[in-house]
Amino acid sequence: MSSIRVVIIEDDDTIRGGYCFLIDEEEGFEVINAYASFEEATKKLQGDNPDVIVLDVELPGMNGIEALPRIKKLVPKASVLMLTVYDSEKTVFDALAQGASGYLTKDSSADKIVSAIREAHEGGGPMSVNIARLVIKSFRRNQDSPLSKRETQILEMVSIGKSRSQIARELFIDLETVKSHIKNIYLKLDVNSRADAIKTAKDNKLI
Amino acid sequence: MSSIRVVIIEDDDTIRGGYCFLIDEEEGFEVINAYASFEEATKKLQGDNPDVIVLDVELPGMNGIEALPRIKKLVPKASVLMLTVYDSEKTVFDALAQGASGYLTKDSSADKIVSAIREAHEGGGPMSVNIARLVIKSFRRNQDSPLSKRETQILEMVSIGKSRSQIARELFIDLETVKSHIKNIYLKLDVNSRADAIKTAKDNKLI
């Protein structure tokens, strides 16, 4: 069984050194290379042929989020584990959308990071609890929505681009009924267009 | 410092007994009650005043997902930790939307469950790696989209209900240009309506 080939991209010398040592020491892990920036890594990354790349989000020059799609292009088979100090919602979701395999905050313990690398390599999705909390929160619906069940259902259909008549057909109700529901939705949300209704609803996690 | 009050709802006698013992034994935890179904739990739940509820998804009678909103209504301050054998995408997301605090598969080790209860109580979002993997996968964009950057951007705006003219205004381009982009999007996706475009795009994770 060969070792998991790890590459680290992290600008802070101390942290980089620490991770290097700590991961390389671990049984079954091998740190191939460590870079202080994406620019530095870019030419040698393909040669390194890493299984897992530990990528800092806050990087000088091109940041981790911007670098991620380029890295995926250079070494598509590598799993990328994002490492960050800040857990801002947008950054996390952007990273996940770009194909990050996992997301850890830097306050994670050494063995958490090591096991996260292993999990990422095995196809798992390691996440620190505060990141998971963010994600879970983003899924959570508002429990006291002003909208009725039917209204929520219809707004959901509106939100995926369905027309009134389509909705009417699919719910086996009259077009007029759909109009009426949408009118009430607009009233309750205090908007007067589909786009505004969708925005308001999403902002308030009604859909 | 008082103990974390835990209630377990799980139909399998053996598993329920095991969890009961295992959690109650733990320092700082107290199992107040354990039920075999939601129906059984429903009357006594408020009196139990739990901090964390461990809720099985596969329950006889009303299943865990259906029970979840009712439980949240009975004891809103309790964190609910879902426990399941199956990790189907829809079930997981439904549970998270209904306000589950965390989601574990039953193959999780004893101390993982205990620490998950603690994390849930502390406001974290415990998730087993396979669940996290699901969630991450759901965020991941298709890396080789047929759509151009601009087209993706416009489709994204279409997908949140914006009209052509709104899009034109916001992007500082002509209405005709937007039409043209949308025409090309339809061509590439082989559809001929907004709703179909959105559906196809989402199915293929283009947006």
Add this chain to the structure above:
DNA sequence: GAAAAATCACCCTTTTGGGGGGAGTTTATT
């Protein structure tokens, strides 16, 4: 039995959407 939700009806005008065609400029990529 009152209130909220869900259903349907008919009026009106404006905007939007989808399809057809063509054509110029910029930006990559080779």
Add this chain to the structure above:
DNA sequence: AATAAACTCCCCCCAAAAGGGTGATTTTTC
């Protein structure tokens, strides 16, 4: 330097859809 892809804008057409007003009936729910 050349080709392709992306981005931009222009014209035509017309049916469908959206939004607003006002009102009424039935079913659920509390």
